[in-house]
Amino acid sequence: xxxxxxxxxxxxxxxxxxxxxxxxxxxxxxxxxxxxxxxxxxxxxxxxxxxxxxxxxxxxxxxxxxxxxxxxxxxxxxxxxxxxxxxxxxxxxxxxxxxxxxxxxxxxxxxxxxxxxxxxxxxxxxxxxxxxxxxxxxxxxxxxxxxxxxxxxxxxxxxxxxxxxxxxxxxxxxxxxxxxxxxxxxxxxxxxxxxxxxxxxxxxxxxxxxxxxxxxxxxxxxxxxxxxxxxxxxxxxxxxxxxxxxxxxxxxxxxxxxxxxxxxxxxxxxxxxxxxxxxxxxxxxxxxxxxxxxxxxxxxxxxxxxxxxxxxxxxxxxxxxxxxxxxxxxxxxxxxxxxxxxxxxxxxxxxxxxxxxxxxxxxxxxxxxxxxxxxxxxxxxxxx
Amino acid sequence: xxxxxxxxxxxxxxxxxxxxxxxxxxxxxxxxxxxxxxxxxxxxxxxxxxxxxxxxxxxxxxxxxxxxxxxxxxxxxxxxxxxxxxxxxxxxxxxxxxxxxxxxxxxxxxxxxxxxxxxxxxxxxxxxxxxxxxxxxxxxxxxxxxxxxxxxxxxxxxxxxxxxxxxxxxxxxxxxxxxxxxxxxxxxxxxxxxxxxxxxxxxxxxxxxxxxxxxxxxxxxxxxxxxxxxxxxxxxxxxxxxxxxxxxxxxxxxxxxxxxxxxxxxxxxxxxxxxxxxxxxxxxxxxxxxxxxxxxxxxxxxxxxxxxxxxxxxxxxxxxxxxxxxxxxxxxxxxxxxxxxxxxxxxxxxxxxxxxxxxxxxxxxxxxxxxxxxxxxxxxxxxx
Numbered sequence: 001x002x003x004x005x006x007x008x009x010x011x012x013x014x015x016x017x018x019x020x021x022x023x024x025x026x027x028x029x030x031x032x033x034x035x036x037x038x039x040x041x042x043x044x045x046x047x048x049x050x051x052x053x054x055x056x057x058x059x060x061x062x063x064x065x066x067x068x069x070x071x072x073x074x075x076x077x078x079x080x081x082x083x084x085x086x087x088x089x090x091x092x093x094x095x096x097x098x099x100x101x102x103x104x105x106x107x108x109x110x111x112x113x114x115x116x117x118x119x120x121x122x123x124x125x126x127x128x129x130x131x132x133x134x135x136x137x138x139x140x141x142x143x144x145x146x147x148x149x150x151x152x153x154x155x156x157x158x159x160x161x162x163x164x165x166x167x168x169x170x171x172x173x174x175x176x177x178x179x180x181x182x183x184x185x186x187x188x189x190x191x192x193x194x195x196x197x198x199x200x201x202x203x204x205x206x207x208x209x210x211x212x213x214x215x216x217x218x219x220x221x222x223x224x225x226x227x228x229x230x231x232x233x234x235x236x237x238x239x240x241x242x243x244x245x246x247x248x249x250x251x252x253x254x255x256x257x258x259x260x261x262x263x264x265x266x267x268x269x270x271x272x273x274x275x276x277x278x279x280x281x282x283x284x285x286x287x288x289x290x291x292x293x294x295x296x297x298x299x300x301x302x303x304x305x306x307x308x309x310x311x312x313x314x315x316x317x318x319x320x321x322x323x324x325x326x327x328x329x330x331x332x333x334x335x336x337x338x339x340x341x342x343x344x345x346x347x348x349x350x351x352x353x354x355x356x357x358x359x360x361x362x363x364x365x366x367x368x369x370x371x372x373x374x375x376x377x378x379x380x381x382x383x384x
Numbered sequence: 385x386x387x388x389x390x391x392x393x394x395x396x397x398x399x400x401x402x403x404x405x406x407x408x409x410x411x412x413x414x415x416x417x418x419x420x421x422x423x424x425x426x427x428x429x430x431x432x433x434x435x436x437x438x439x440x441x442x443x444x445x446x447x448x449x450x451x452x453x454x455x456x457x458x459x460x461x462x463x464x465x466x467x468x469x470x471x472x473x474x475x476x477x478x479x480x481x482x483x484x485x486x487x488x489x490x491x492x493x494x495x496x497x498x499x500x501x502x503x504x505x506x507x508x509x510x511x512x513x514x515x516x517x518x519x520x521x522x523x524x525x526x527x528x529x530x531x532x533x534x535x536x537x538x539x540x541x542x543x544x545x546x547x548x549x550x551x552x553x554x555x556x557x558x559x560x561x562x563x564x565x566x567x568x569x570x571x572x573x574x575x576x577x578x579x580x581x582x583x584x585x586x587x588x589x590x591x592x593x594x595x596x597x598x599x600x601x602x603x604x605x606x607x608x609x610x611x612x613x614x615x616x617x618x619x620x621x622x623x624x625x626x627x628x629x630x631x632x633x634x635x636x637x638x639x640x641x642x643x644x645x646x647x648x649x650x651x652x653x654x655x656x657x658x659x660x661x662x663x664x665x666x667x668x669x670x671x672x673x674x675x676x677x678x679x680x681x682x683x684x685x686x687x688x689x690x691x692x693x694x695x696x697x698x699x700x701x702x703x704x705x706x707x708x709x710x711x712x713x714x715x716x717x718x719x720x721x722x723x724x725x726x727x728x729x730x731x732x733x734x735x736x737x738x739x740x741x742x743x744x745x746x747x748x749x750x751x752x753x754x755x756x757x758x759x760x761x762x763x764x765x766x767x768x
Contacts, residue, residue: 047703047719077691079704079720106680111689114721188587190721216675216689217696236610290674290755290764291600296765304497305600307461309432319431320463335431336463337498371674379675 002138002154003029005165008166008228011137013144016125018072018118022222024144025072026122028129029184030097031065034228038064039196040106041066041204043221049076050083051107052220058106062193064226065104067184068093068129069145070122071169073111076219085117092123096130108182110147110224113122125149135265142167145182148378149258155250157243162189162231164243168251169301179254183206183223185247189240194309198314200225207248210280212287213259213369244263256367257349261375264296266368268353278315281294282355284368285309293371303332306355316359323356385521385568386538387413388668389549390572392612395521397528400509402456402495402502408528410506411454412489412513413568414481415449419613422448422570423432423580424490425588427605428443432689433460434467435491436604438474442490446577450611451568452513453529454506455553460603469501475505476584491604492606494531527567532644532762539634541627546573546615548627552635557602564578565592565639567607569631573624574613579714583625584609591632594664596671597643597753607632640751641733648680652735662699666752667694677755683730687716690737700743707740 004011016026031038042052058064068089075082086109088111090102108118120383132140142152149169156165170181191199204223225244235243256265268286273279275356286292289309295302303324310322324332329344351370369375387395393415410425415422424443426436434609442448452473456635459466470493474486493501516524526536533553540549574581588607619627640649652670657663670676673693679686687708694706708716714730715721735754753759 025709045692045695046697046701047691074688075715077720078610079718082720084566097641113686113692114716122515128640150612214674217692219688219692289600290598294760294763297760300764302497304461304603305524306602307431308429308601310495311603313430317430322431332461335467336461371760374511375674376678376681376755376757376760379678380684382660 001156002142002165002167003157003184003186004135006139006163006186006228008032008188008230009186010135012129012132012134012223013140014125014129014132017121018070022373026083026125026129026299027069027144028126028133029067029140030133030139031226031228032079033228033362035190035192035227036063036065037196037227038062039192039193039225041200042221043218045219045279047077047215047219048107049074049220050078050086051075051109052222053083054086055106055108055222058103061103063104064106064224065100066087066093066097066109067106068126069182070110070117071110071145071147073109073115074113074220075109075117078116079170082116084120085119088119089122092126093294106224107223110182110220111147117304138167145169145213153251153254155247157246159189159235159239159243161233162235163187164247165253166247168255170255181221185225185244188229188231189227190232190234191227195237196225196227199244200240203245203248207245207252210366211252211256212284212366213256215220215288215335256369259369261372261378262369263372264351264370265349266296266351266353266370267366268366269363270355271363273357273362274316274361276362276364279362279364282310282357283364285313286353286355291369292345296351297370297372301326301331301341301346302346306353307332315357317357321358322353323358325354327352341357353359381384385540386549386551387568387570388519388522389540389613390547392416392572392614393570394517394519395525396513396516396518397521397524398509398513398516400512400522401505402454404622409454410455410509410513410660410757411525412510412517413451413525413526415610415612419574419611420449421575421577421580421611423577423584423609425584425607427602429601429603431461431605433458433493434462434470435459435493436606437467438470438747439490439492439606443485445487447488447489448608450477450481451490451492451608452491452510452565454496454501455529455531455699457499457501458497458705459493459501460497460605466500469503471505471586473506476510478547480511481712490608490628491552494529494566497603503575522541522551529553534642537638539631541630543573543619543623543627545617546619548631550631550635552639554639565605567635569609569612569628572613572615573611574618575611575624578608579621580611587629587632591629591636595640596668596750597640599672601632610619624674626658639751645756645762646753647648647756648754649734650680650754651751652752653747654739654741655661655747656701656744657741657746660746660748663748664744666694666741667748669697670737670739671750671752674755679725680735683712683758684709685715685725685730688711690739691716694739694762699741701741705742707742709738711736
């Protein structure tokens with residue numbers, strides 16, 4: 001499963017001692033070929049962690065031999081020294097994998113911002129990880145990239161003779177422009193870098209980019225797709241892209257389901273929008289409304305807060321034509337009171353909010369979480 | 385004090401029975417002239433409550449004789465019937481004040497969205513309020529507009545022979561484009577509607593519009609400035625505008641100090657920005673970052689979250705030139721680690737965050753609150 005579900009990949013996850021807890025904190029994913037094509041999508045935050053800046057450069061070559069991922073430290077806002085640490089990480093991986101250059105090694109980090117990584121632990125950890133590489137190492141790699149995740153996240157979709165698999169981590173700072181997450185996807189399909197890039201961008205646009213747990217955009221978000229070509233099969237591009245999208249969708253849903261402190265997963269569907277952009281803008285505005293997020297936590301079908309969130313957008317709509325359903329009950333009709341709010345059952349973890357803009361035929365789905373006292377506790381004590 | 389500090393005004397605050405608690409819920413402010421000039425600023429939310437749409441029309445005439453304000457119900461998203469309720473409220477006030485038309489009566493409401501107001505209580509309440517009008521009624525009026533406010537808010541600034549005073553309510557849903565607030569300012573200065581309008585827009589732009597407690601924009605925000613001319617003095621416009629700004633600033637600071645569930649008031653000053661718009665955009669992004677708001681609650685000087693908030697904006701800056709101080713300690717220098725974060729003392733209610741963009745000479749101050757478990761509790765149980 002995970003990144004070793006596809007042929008041609010080995011992986012490892014070990015405890016290098018970066019985390020004081022002694023939990024696994026270093027993962028290594030290696031593409032054993034024959035092809036080493038790759039594509040990547042990174043955070044759109046302008047304050048980018050050192051490994052993001054490094055990996056963006058690596059990906060320009062369209063080839064990635066291995067990915068080193070660490071939890072326990074984001075290596076963000078660490079200055080030139082932090083960038084040198086990432087470079088040294090890639091050099092070390094190239095050295096232990098022999099026959100490769102640092103320019104083929106992607107690096108991803110996650111954890112606290114503003115702290116240097118303990119290189120005296122990380123570099124020996126790479127040797128240890130290399131010694132533990134296995135075609136069955138995918139699960140261990142997925143475990144090693146966890147931060148506040150309560151479970152590790154993996155997904156696999158199979159084609160005819162080829163496979164797309166992947167792992168993800170991410171629990172807080174989930175917002176579009178990607179979401180404090182590290183994701184590595186692998187495939188044994190024989191697809192070139194351009195084909196991977198197209199499939200990955202299409203997939204992230206409607207999956208990870210539509211996950212908005214807490215409105216906060218990370219400095220470290222990285223999604224990589226590596227192809228080994230080991231199956232010898234080149235699928236039709238549409239079929240391949242759909243498999244990549246399905247894996248991303250599965251992982252994105254797992255991220256929302258394990259978001260820090262959340263007690264509800266909120267599926268916000270905006271329908272009858274004039275444009276898809278309008279639908280996404282309205283969905284995000286609803287997703288980020290703290291008052292609504294509190295109401296959902298309290299199982300209160302407070303559609304007024306949905307309307308006031310819609311009202312802050314530039315989307316095409318008339319206030320007195322808006323309709324809102326919560327878990328299928330149209331509690332707001334034509335901008336005013338609709339069906340009886342007491343009919344709404346919000347006891348379950350998934351809550352569906354449908355916003356009908358009555359302005360067109362486009363739609364979009366955004367996933368969010370409720371706002372809870374646990375979120376506050378977890379994030380006010382994180383660094384202490 | 386309050387709206388009766390200036391000559392020529394009377395006010396009342398009574399319990400009409402709109403609130404089930406029996407607390408005061410209806411205020412009436414009357415301009416006894418000789419002038420009845422007025423200006424208003426309203427929410428920029430496109431979903432506007434009925435009283436906002438009504439009062440916007442009234443203000444177009446530049447004259448306001450009286451303002452009826454109720455707590456206990458927002459009269460937002462209540463359809464044509466809700467608008468008729470507002471109209472009936474103005475008609476009733478015009479009737480009891482005799483000699484005036486409904487078109488001179490502004491109306492403001494605050495409370496839950498999506499509920500009709502109990503007109504059988506509100507209309508008799510207007511009669512009762514009119515019977516209680518007094519030149520010393522300002523405090524009672526300020527008390528009657530409270531919702532979740534723990535204290536009533538008033539401010540007064542005196543000029544030479546003239547005065548500007550006011551009252552405000554607002555505790556949650558505080559965000560720019562105004563902030564779930566109702567504000568009535570009065571002056572006995574002899575200023576025409578155009579002069580009032582200029583002074584009020586200038587004042588709100590840098591005060592109420594820079595208060596961002598929880599990122600949520602209300603459907604009901606209303607700020608009114610009424611001039612009676614009773615002092616017979618026409619101050620120089622700059623001097624008058626400064627007095628209006630000072631009252632607005634004082635009230636805005638009181639709103640932040642009493643925001644729902646907050647334990648900290650966060651003063652975010654963005655300096656050395658290329659433009660004032662850049663400074664405001666960056667300040668708002670910091671103000672709305674839930675992770676940072678949690679960190680401040682936990683008294684954790686987590687400057688990484690400040691940087692990741694800055695990084696989501698389009699403002700001019702270079703990531704490796706950013707500096708951030710928390711309570712005067714420059715914990716981030718040149719985009720990386722600066723002074724020792726242990727030097728930061730965050731025990732007091734006011735926390736100062738300074739973000740230096742190193743890109744110009746403009747600056748702006750945005751006020752925000754921390755995110756607390758109390759905020760979640762208060763807003764998840766509000767309607768139940």
